Amino acid sequence: MNQAISTAVRVGILGAANIARAFISGVKPSSRVVVSAVASRTADKAERFARETGIARFHSSYEALLADPAIDAVYIPLPNSMHAEWSIRACEAGKHVLCEKPLCATAAEARAMFEAARRNGVHLVEGYPYRAQPQTRKLLEIIESGAIGRLQLIQASFGFTLATGPNIRTDPDLAGGALMDAGAYPVSLARMVAKERPSRVHAVAHWAGGVDHALAATIEFESGLLAQISCSFSTSVHRQALIAGTGGVIQTPFLNHPPLDRPAELLVKRGVAANLDFEKIPSVPMNGFLAEAESFAALVQGASKQWEGPSPEESLDIAATLEAILQSARTSHGLRPGFNGVEATPFM
Numbered sequence: 001m002n003q004a005i006s007t008a009v010r011v012g013i014l015g016a017a018n019i020a021r022a023f024i025s026g027v028k029p030s031s032r033v034v035v036s037a038v039a040s041r042t043a044d045k046a047e048r049f050a051r052e053t054g055i056a057r058f059h060s061s062y063e064a065l066l067a068d069p070a071i072d073a074v075y076i077p078l079p080n081s082m083h084a085e086w087s088i089r090a091c092e093a094g095k096h097v098l099c100e101k102p103l104c105a106t107a108a109e110a111r112a113m114f115e116a117a118r119r120n121g122v123h124l125v126e127g128y129p130y131r132a133q134p135q136t137r138k139l140l141e142i143i144e145s146g147a148i149g150r151l152q153l154i155q156a157s158f159g160f161t162l163a164t165g166p167n168i169r170t171d172p173d174l175a176g177g178a179l180m181d182a183g184a185y186p187v188s189l190a191r192m193v194a195k196e197r198p199s200r201v202h203a204v205a206h207w208a209g210g211v212d213h214a215l216a217a218t219i220e221f222e223s224g225l226l227a228q229i230s231c232s233f234s235t236s237v238h239r240q241a242l243i244a245g246t247g248g249v250i251q252t253p254f255l256n257h258p259p260l261d262r263p264a265e266l267l268v269k270r271g272v273a274a275n276l277d278f279e280k281i282p283s284v285p286m287n288g289f290l291a292e293a294e295s296f297a298a299l300v301q302g303a304s305k306q307w308e309g310p311s312p313e314e315s316l317d318i319a320a321t322l323e324a325i326l327q328s329a330r331t332s333h334g335l336r337p338g339f340n341g342v343e344a345t346p347f348m
């Protein structure tokens with residue numbers, strides 16, 4: 001591994017992305033991370049973005065930022081299809097990488113990315129801001145304490161209404177689609193909670209313009225745990241997970257950025273009876289990008305505090321699972337229920 005960095009980690013951003021604005025404002029209070037430069041495909045855009053967001057320096061190509069010796073790490077909020085190439089190029093330039101979710105479009109890309117990080121002695125991680133929230137730590141703590149018994153079922157969903165107009169999310173060539181955009185969250189949550197690699201998936205989707213606009217999938221695990229995930233570009237905003245064990249239930253909104261003016265709350269039912277109340281378990285809300293970036297900086301600085309996002313093994317499993325879910329949704333036909341004495345038939 002490269003020598004640990006003892007001062008604030010100097011981060012460069014590849015692409016003047018919308019989400020990069022939220023990232024910059026989120027990490028501003030940090031003493032561990034400083035956003036030092038941004039790169040865009042065009043000089044004008046880079047200059048305007050740097051001015052508007054108060055970033056000291058800008059580059060008119062991604063290559064130029066990777067060659068900048070005053071950058072320790074990069075944040076990659078490019079379209080999903082470009083995550084693999086630019087993460088690998090960043091690793092080869094000796095930069096640590098905080099890559100936006102989903103890490104990439106295929107399991108093969110994920111393997112190549114982690115291989116590049118290993119070869120070049122840098123850290124590469126996939127960012128899911130909810131993972132660094134105290135609420136997520138608390139969720140894992142409760143599960144690990146055995147308070148809800150052995151895990152049996154997970155239901156997790158994330159959907160919203162996508163505005164009309166050009167968007168990287170509706171472009172099949174940029175690895176768009178509801179699963180890659182929103183569904184990566186419930187899939188990552190299922191993998192985090194299960195602590196094991198999914199063994200089989202089944203999925204159905206509604207398609208438009210070459211990408212899935214709504215998708216529902218079942219994920220099986222060797223332990224017998226079953227997860228159901230769903231995502232959509234055409235629902236009211238919702239984000240919720242339910243984790244049911246042999247001895248209780250937890251509900252969580254697993255928000256990236258819970259409101260800061262009140263405690264974030266998990267709902268926990270301990271016991272199996274129907275008439276038990278859910279207990280509210282509060283935790284301190286944080287800006288998710290601040291929590292994530294500080295955790296990333298701690299990793300890069302070699303601090304004893306662990307990276308709180310997905311491990312390389314988890315990210316590899318998430319990438320393989322997303323790829324398998326999409327493939328299942330493209331190919332599985334299911335059965336048309338038989339009514340009035342007619343047998344169920346293959347649905348083509």
Ligand SMILES: NC(=O)c1ccc[n+]([C@@H]2O[C@H](COP(=O)([O-])OP(=O)(O)OC[C@H]3O[C@@H](n4cnc5c(N)ncnc54)[C@H](OP(=O)(O)O)[C@@H]3O)[C@@H](O)[C@H]2O)c1
Pocket residue numbers: 014015016017018019020039040041042045046076077078079080082100101102127128129168180181256
């Ligand atoms: N963690 C979160 O909460 C969160 C939230 C939203 C999005 N995301 C992730 O962040 C990434 C970016 O999302 P976004 O909504 O910010 O996207 P966006 O606003 O469309 O930004 C993507 C950027 O990529 C660059 N780019 C390079 N080639 C491009 C191409 N062929 N078409 C379009 N843009 C291209 C552009 O920067 P230049 O023109 O400056 O080069 C563009 O500004 C996605 O991977 C998404 O999944 C994460």
